[in-house]
Amino acid sequence: MKVVSVVGARPQLVKLAPIAAAFSRTDHEHFIIHTGQHYDADLSDVFFTGLGIPDPDVHLGVGSGSHGVQTGAVLAAIDPVLEREKPDWVLVYGDTNSTLAGAVAAVKQHLPVAHLEAGLRSFNRRMPEEHNRVLTDHAADLLLAPTEEAMRHLAAEGLAARSVLAGDVMVDVCLRVRDTVRAGEHGAPTLPEGIDPNEPYLLATLHRAENTDDPRRLAGLVAALNELPVPVALLAHPRLLVRAEQHGVKLDQGAVRVGRPLPYAEMVAAVLGSVGVVTDSGGLQKEAYLLQRPCTTLRPETEWVETLDGGWNHLVPDPQELGRPAWVELATRPAPTTPTGTPYGDGHAADRVVEILAQHLA
Template identity: 70%
Template sequence: MKVLSVVGARPQLVKLAPVSDDMSNTDHTHVLVHTGQHYDAEMSDVFFSGLGIPDPDVHLGVGSGSHGAQTGSMLTALEPIIDSQRPDWVLVYGDTNSTIAATLAAVKLHVPVAHLEAGLRSFNRRMPEEHNRVLTDHAADLLLAPTETAMKHLATEGLAERSVLVGDVMVDVCLKVRDAVRASGEAPHDLPTGIDPSEPYLVATLHRPDNTDDRDRLAALVEALAALPVPVALLAHPRLVNRAAAHGIELQQGAIQVGRPLPYGGLIAATVHSRGVVTDSGGLQKEAFLLGRPCTTIRPETEWVETLEGGWNVLAPDPHLMGDTWAGVATRPAPQTDIGAPYGVGKAAQTTIDVLASRCS
C-alpha cells in the first residue's frame, strides 16, 4: 500500500507523527508532502526534529497569503505530485487550507482520499476551519473519525457508510510525550523570562482571527490576561505578534510574560507543570484535558465537546461581559472527575493504517 500524506501546519505535524512512526514499522510506502502553509521554523521545522518525523519527500514552500490565493497555489502544486505518485490513498489531516487543497486535487484525479479527524463540527460558519472540514468530509472517500460524537455528526450529514471510528491520533503522541516528561523529572525549558516553573503559572495561546483581528476585542483579551492573579506564559503565535503590533497593543503587561511558540515536547512539559491553560486553540484544549489540567477556552464553542464534561474545559469567550468572573474561571482548580477515554487509548495511528490497508482497491 502506498499512502501520500499531505500536511502544512503545526497541528497536522502532531497528527502526522504517530502515523509516520507506525508506518515505518510496516512494508507500506509512505510519501510525505509538506505544503509550507506554516513556513516559520518555530511553527514547522522544530516539529519534524522534535517528534522524529522524517524530512518531507516534497516541500511546496507555499507560505502565507489569503485563503483563496494560498489554497489555489497548493491545488496547482499538488495536482502533478498526486498524479505522478498515484498512491492508494491521499491521507489528509484536520481542517486547514492544506487539507481542502489536497482533497480537491486528489478527487479530481480520482485518487481515493481518507480524512483523518473527520466529523468535527463547531457549527460556527465564521471559522475557515469549519468550511474546510465540512467540504473535506463530503468530498473524501473514507472518513476516519476520532470520537463517537464525530461519528454522529457524519451520520447526520448522510456520511455514515464512509465513516470509521479510529480514535484520536493526538492521544497517541500526547500520552507518549507526557510519559517521557514525567520520567525525566525535569522542569520545562524555554518558558518566557519571568515564569518560575516551581511556582503556579498558566499557559496561554491566542491566534484565531475572531480574537485577534478586531483591535478592541484583542485589547480586552490582553487586558483580561494581564489582570489574572498568577503569571501567564503567553506563547505568542506569529499571527498574534503581528496583529498586536498592527493594533498598537503591548502584549507584555501585568501578569503576561511573552515567549515563543514551543516545540511539542516543550508545550506538553509546560502544560504538565502549569496550573492550567487559557487558549483558543483546538489542539491545546484537548491536550490540557488529556494531561489533567483545567482549560479556559476563549471561544463561544468547541469541537471537542467531551472536554466540557466534568468542568475540565470552560468556554469563556467575552472578557467584557465576564469581568472578575473571567479571572476566577481562568484560575480554577482542576476538577476531581475522571476524564475517561473519549478519544481512545493511544492506538489510533495503528488502527488508521489497518483500516487503510483493509480498504485498498
C-alpha cells in the same frame, strides 16, 4: 499500499508523528508532502526533529497569503506531485487550507481520499476551519472519525457509509510524550522571561482570526489576561504578534509574559508544569484535557465537546462580559476531581488508521 500524507501546519505535524511511526512498522509505502503553510520554523521544521518525523519527501513552500491565495498555491503545487506518485490513498489531516487543497487536488485526479479527524464540528460557519473540515468530509472517500460525537455529526450529514471510528491519533503522541517528559528525558521548557517554572503559572495561546483581527476584541482579551493574579506565559503565534503590532496592542504587560511557540515535547512539559491553560486553540484544549489541567477556552464553542464534561474545559466567549471576579475565579480554578475518561481512545489510533486504509483498499 502507497499512501501520501499532506501536512503543512503545526497540528498536522503532531498528528503525522504517530501515523509515520505506524507506517514504519509495516511494509506499506508512506510519502510525505509538506505544503509549507506554516513557514515559521517554530511552527513547522522543529516538529520534524522534535517528534522523530521523517523528513518530508516534498516541500511545496507555499508560505503565507489570504485563504484563497494559500489554498490555490497548494493546489497548483501539489497537482504534479500527486500525478507523478499515483498513491492508493491521499491522507489529509484536520482542517487547514492544506487539508482542503490536498483533498480537492486528489479528487480531481480520481485518487481516493481519506480524512483523518473527520466529523468535527463547531457549527460556527465564520471559522475558516469549519469551511475546510465540512468541505473535506463531503469530498473524501473515507472518513476517519476520532470520537463517537464525530461519527454522529457525519451520520447527520448523510456520510455514515463512509465513516469509521478510528480514535484520535493526538492521544497516541500526547501520552507518549507525556511519559517521556515525566521520565526526565526532556529538559525544562523554554518559558517566557519572568515566568518561574517552580511557581504557579498559566499557559496561554491566542491566534484565531475572530480573536485577533478585530482591534477591540484583541485588546479586551489581552486586558483580561493582564489582570489575572497568576503569571501568564503567553506563547505568541506569529499571527498574534502581527495583529498586535498592527492594532497597537501591547502584549507584555500586567500578568502576561510573552514567549515563542514551543516544540511539542516542551509544550507538553509546559502544560504539565502549569496550573491551567487559557487558549483558543482546539489542539491545546484537548492536550490540557489529556494532561489533566483545567482549560479556559476563549471561544463561544468547541469541537471537542467531551472536554467540557466534569468542568475540565469552560467556554468564555468574552471575559469582560463575564465580569472580573467571575473571570479570575474561572481562569484560575483548580483541576476538577472528576475523572477525564477516555473519549478519544486508548493511544493506539495510528495503527488502526493504517489497518483501516489497507482494509478499505482491499
